[in-house]
């Protein structure tokens with residue numbers, strides 16, 4: 004008779020899809036090491052991922068690059084990805100990053116061209132980099148880093164901003180959904196509202212970099228690496244609490260501060276009288 008646990012395993016398909024990835028290839032890009040794991044018959048997908056990594060890795064240097072090697076698991080299709088990351092119902096998900104590995108849906112099932120694959124890999128590797136530079140292998144997930152910062156940094160680094168709502172769209176979305184908080188509840192809202200939530204994250208991170216500089220982001224990660232929570236590290240590195248930063252950014256969106264970029268500081272906005280021809 005078959006052992007009961009084996010029957011259970013066969014019925015619910017509980018084995019992780021990662022156990023089927025028995026083929027391995029190692030590559031090095033700019034002294035950063037990657038291990039690609041895949042099924043034995045995934046040759047073309049693995050070739051594409053290896054090629055994409057050579058373009059996807061250099062942009063990470065803006066934050067000092069990866070500190071550890073990263074394993075990329077190439078999963079056969081979307082269903083295997085959802086099972087591997089235990090996130091059912093995230094139809095738009097194509098990859099998932101942790102401290103030193105990335106789960107990736109085989110590009111042949113969603114990306115006929117290389118460009119979106121390169122962007123996605125830069126995005127996911129930015130997550131790995133942020134986790135590595137904010138913690139160690141055992142405590143990287145315990146800093147309380149909110150979705151807006153994680154995704155904003157990844158979208159910004161991968162230059163994917165044009166894939167998400169514009170500042171005007173983000174401003175309208177916030178005005179129409181005053182009962183929702185994309186900063187505090189980003190995680191929960193991202194399943195149904197991934198576009199607006201990622202768009203707001205991107206614009207908030209870009210606002211942070213423009214106003215406080217890339218060094219503030221590097222300092223924030225270093226403070227977390229020394230054990231501080233995101234809240235305390237942000238407050239120390241940026242000079243105000245994350246909540247005040249959010250208020251500031253939301254005011255900028257509400258007042259559409261982004262429209263008035265050409266007006267020198269101190270000069271009042273033009274009135275109708277200024278722009279109408281004289282009678």
Ligand SMILES: [Zn+2]
Pocket residue numbers: 126127130153154157
């Ligand atoms: Zn992401």
